[in-house]
Amino acid sequence: MAATKDIFSAIVGAEHVLTAERLATRNPGYCADAMGAAVLVRPANSAELSSVCKTADALGIGLVPHGGLTGLVDGTRSHPGEVIVSFERMSRILDIDPLQGVAVVEPGVTLETLQSELEPLGLMTGVDIPSRGSCTIGGMVSTNAGGIQxxxxxMMRENVLGLEVVLADGRILDLTNTLVKNNAGYDLKQIFIGSEGTLGLVTKIVLKLWPIPASACCAMLACDDPEVLPALFDKSRRNFGADLMSFEAMWPEYYDVTTSQPGFGRPPLPSGHGIYVIIELCGQSDAETEARLVAFLEPLLDDRTIADAVVAQSGSERNAIWRSREDSDAVDSVLGASLSYDVGLKLADLTNYAVRLRKRCTVKSTDIVPYIFGHVGDGNLHVMFAIHDGDLGRREIFDGLVYDTLAEFSGSTISAEHGIGLEKRAVLTRSLASNTLATLVELKKALDPCNTLNPGKVIAADE
Incomplete structure (x- = not known):
């Protein structure tokens, strides 16, 4: 460890190489083993990171990149003998061009920080996720983050115009063209988006920006029959077109947990319904947008497609509606810990998947309750289970429930937005054909032949 510290201190400075004692004081985020390595380095720029990568590659030292540590698939787990690369010093907003509609940022910038800088300019990022206060732009690129809009x-893939990337051998790829239309050769940046730091380490991001809508209005709906969900979404999409920003759903077990936690206040709608839906749309004025939403909801209430509804009349009411959806950490309060899954299905299969999963859980044990919610318009459901702290060893039971049910639906995926990391690596074959997986391995070996970058994540070294 001392030799490793000296080697990297010569590159980034001794004060920016942290060892075990200082690592023990750092928050590991959602991956309990994130601080398993004995050394962490904090490069200040791409040149320093290039030297770090070149040195690690030559010495056979694995590098594990860390952003905001909000990932949910153990993609930041590290081990003794590896070195953590933290991007906390690379956290500058380098440029905002309102006319071009782009921002150039370093990977350590948090989403909330960037949003705060953009808001006075009337601009915003296209991707927004609940962990905005701690997640970093680099981590969002690494996992191809999605979210509620x-x-x-x-997703991030549609919002990234360019990247600067350091490869395992230290080469720096400048892919930071800021043009919206650029068709000069292969679009190399795309192979790094969603690669979880296994192919290259991102040091600069060119993001597409969007005008903040003139107005937005959201409502929560309650339906007694979850089976109306696909048709309700289709009707919403046809009615609002491009103005439909979000269409989210929560099954009752999840809604009851998030809205009953201390300090929540009065739930937006009463418990007891079969499913809860959040619709948010944008428009040209508050009055016009709200009128469109109310006009859409009234006939659905009349014909009992929806049993109840509330339209947010203030910022606090909107926040309460969205808190009921976004505060998934509330599931931890049930038994002390939780497991989280992230699957994707065809829109027509969403409710059937939930029905079969809940039935399979009941057959397995009446104590196993799936907390289901997600992005209906994207075909993305999140499934959580409340567990005791010591129950992680029983994970295969919950994996079987989620993935065996998923296997009954063609065209589904084990990961819609969280990535693979270590947690889902063993089940990646459920979503990828063997020749596709083999091509991923070839790409990894071409760009990182010594398996230096985030070793073991997404695919095993010996595959």
């Missing part, structure tokens, strides 16, 4: 703005 994918319907209108797309």
């Amino acid at each position: 994918v319907l209108k703005y797309g």
Whole structure:
């Protein structure tokens, strides 16, 4: 450890190489083993990171990149003998061009920080996720983050115009063209988006920006029959078109947990319904947008497609509606800990998947309750289970429930937005054909032949 510290201190400075004692005081985030390595380095720029990568590659030292540590698939787990690369010093907003509609940022910038800088300019990022206060732009690129506005703005893949990337051998790829239309050769940046730091380490991001809508209005709906969900979404999409920003759903077990926690206040709608839906749309004025939403809801209430509804009349009411959806950490309060899954299905299969999963859980044990919620418009459901702290060893039971049910639906995926990391690596074959997986391995070996970058994540070294 002392030799490793000296080697990297010569590159980034001794004060920016942290060892075990200082690492023990750092918050590991959602991956309990994130601080398993004995050394952490904090490069200040791409040149220092290039030297770090070149040195690690030559010495056979694995590098594990850390951003905001909000990932949910053990993608930041590290081990003794590896070195953590933290991007906390690379946290500058380098440029905001309102006319071009782009921002150039370093990977350590948090989403909330960037949003705060953009808001006075009337601009915003297309991707927004609940962990905005701690998640970093680099981590969002690494996992191809999605969130609650994918319907209108797309995932990170659609919002990244350019990247600067350091490869395992220290080469720096400048892919930072800021043009919206650029068709000169292969679009190399795309192979790094969603690669979880296994192919290259991102040091600069060019983000597409969007005008903040003139107005936005959201409502929560309650339906007694979850089976109306696909048709309700289709009707919403046809009615609002490109103005439909979000269409989210919560099954009752999840809604009851998030709205009953201390300090929540009065739930937006009473408990006891079969499913809860959040619709948010944008428009040209508050009055016009609200009128459109109310006009859409009234006939659905009349014909009992929906049993109840509330339209947010203030910022605090909107926040309460969204808190009921975004505060998934509330599931931890049930038994002390939780497991989280992230699956994708065809829109027509969403409710059937939930029905079969809940039935399979009941058959397995009446104590196993799936807490289901997600981005209906994207075909993305999140499934959580409340567990005791010591129950992680029983994970295969919950994996079987989620993935065996998923296997009954063609065209599904084990990961819609969280990535693979270590947690889902063993089940990646459920979503990828063997020749596709083999091509991923070839790409990894071409760009990182010594398996230096985030070793073991996404695919095993010996595959």
